[in-house]
Amino acid sequence: MPDERLPLTDPQMHQAADRFGTPLYAYSAAELDAALNRVRTAFGDARLWYAMKANPNLTVLRRMAAAGVGFECVSLGELRRAVKIGAQGDSVLVNGPAKSDEEYRLGAELGATFILDRAEEVALLPPASRVLVRVNPGLEVSTHDHLATGAERSKFGVRIGEVGSVLEALRSAGHHVRGLHLHIGSAIRDAGDFGAAFGRVAGLRDVTGELEVLDVGGGWGLDADLPGIAARAREAAAVFGAQLWAEPGRYLVARSGVLLTRVVGHKATGRDFTLLDAGMTELLRPMLYGAEHPVHALWTGAPTTSDLAGPACESGDLLGRDVTLPAGGKRGDLLALLDAGAYGAAMSSSYLTRSRPAEVLWDGSDWTVMRRREMAEELWAAEE
Numbered sequence: 001m002p003d004e005r006l007p008l009t010d011p012q013m014h015q016a017a018d019r020f021g022t023p024l025y026a027y028s029a030a031e032l033d034a035a036l037n038r039v040r041t042a043f044g045d046a047r048l049w050y051a052m053k054a055n056p057n058l059t060v061l062r063r064m065a066a067a068g069v070g071f072e073c074v075s076l077g078e079l080r081r082a083v084k085i086g087a088q089g090d091s092v093l094v095n096g097p098a099k100s101d102e103e104y105r106l107g108a109e110l111g112a113t114f115i116l117d118r119a120e121e122v123a124l125l126p127p128a129s130r131v132l133v134r135v136n137p138g139l140e141v142s143t144h145d146h147l148a149t150g151a152e153r154s155k156f157g158v159r160i161g162e163v164g165s166v167l168e169a170l171r172s173a174g175h176h177v178r179g180l181h182l183h184i185g186s187a188i189r190d191a192g193d194f195g196a197a198f199g200r201v202a203g204l205r206d207v208t209g210e211l212e213v214l215d216v217g218g219g220w221g222l223d224a225d226l227p228g229i230a231a232r233a234r235e236a237a238a239v240f241g242a243q244l245w246a247e248p249g250r251y252l253v254a255r256s257g258v259l260l261t262r263v264v265g266h267k268a269t270g271r272d273f274t275l276l277d278a279g280m281t282e283l284l285r286p287m288l289y290g291a292e293h294p295v296h297a298l299w300t301g302a303p304t305t306s307d308l309a310g311p312a313c314e315s316g317d318l319l320g321r322d323v324t325l326p327a328g329g330k331r332g333d334l335l336a337l338l339d340a341g342a343y344g345a346a347m348s349s350s351y352l353t354r355s356r357p358a359e360v361l362w363d364g365s366d367w368t369v370m371r372r373r374e375m376a377e378e379l380w381a382a383e384e
């Protein structure tokens with residue numbers, strides 16, 4: 001059992017499931033703090049921006065803001081979440097490959113810094129914007145194809161050869177160039193990919209001159225060598241005489257959260273299935289990226305293997321394949337999918353008119369509800 005990855009004890013998980021029902025996202029405040037500490041220890045005085053797409057729950061955002069972390073936002077809704085929790089413009093980044101007029105407008109109103117993703121944006125940015133230029137380093141990286149963003153064929157960033165002319169265009173249009181940005185992908189397995197990408201960007205020093213900021217994005221896998229990545233990032237920032245910024249999402253929240261689900265039953269066709277009350281609508285990552293979330297069963301028995309299937313009428317609605325579980329799990333027994341605090345609740349959906357799950361936080365002495373379970377009436381309210 002991968003117990004070292006458990007942010008909550010078995011009795012805590014039983015208590016949460018009994019009290020709030022399943023499927024349920026349960027988080028540990030202590031592990032949220034511990035993750036931020038690990039990042040701060042590795043990255044020293046680098047400025048941190050939480051990529052709120054990983055988990056935009058207001059409780060998470062308020063904790064990040066209180067710890068002095070800024071926000072990377074990629075939609076009008078995310079910008080409005082930042083405003084909602086009282087974030088000021090100097091702690092907001094406006095990012096995205098296809099920003100809307102409303103996003104430019106609200107970003108400008110806040111005085112946020114924009115991350116420019118293509119040359120065309122020079123003319124779209126509000127007057128006198130503060131800007132980082134996102135560089136596409138043109139590198140293959142070790143992750144699922146859908147999660148790779150720094151490859152030549154990906155839709156993100158300005159090509160290395162075009163960075164000089166984009167900087168010139170920004171300056172002559174009266175914008176304030178703060179520096180460069182890169183983000184090569186997410187859940188990257190090989191830490192060497194970061195060093196390679198940072199090195200490519202550092203090679204632009206002759207074109208850019210000194211810069212105020214180098215923002216190296218996020219993308220660190222949960223077992224990543226953070227001190228190693230941070231050391232390479234610091235070296236690259238030093239080349240520009242720049243302050244180092246980073247934008248972790250997953251790393252800050254993944255390990256704090258578990259998805260609690262109950263066994264519904266069993267079935268054998270060509271394969272053995274354990275049926276659960278959670279599936280693709282609660283945790284899409286296995287279906288979308290083939291992600292393998294560690295599983296912790298809260299019953300005992302001799303080890304056996306089974307596929308974990310959700311309740312959706314879709315064959316791909318599996319949370320795990322050939323998962324080792326104790327034999328004899330009964331209807332109602334509890335199971336936790338680990339490392340689910342990032343891109344879990346955030347990507348849950350109401351497909352099949354399923355209510356998105358509640359989210360609760362263990363603060364060391366009690367639970368608080370961070371998001372109540374949706375009611376069916378809310379799901380069709382906009383249609384009446």
Ligand code: LLP
Nearest residue numbers: 051183186187218219220247248249250343
């Ligand atoms: N900065 C930028 C510009 C990004 O696009 C992202 C993530 C991050 C930072 C944070 O990356 P992280 O540290 O979380 O890897 N839904 C996918 C992940 C998509 C990430 C998109 N961009 C998943 O479930 O794995």
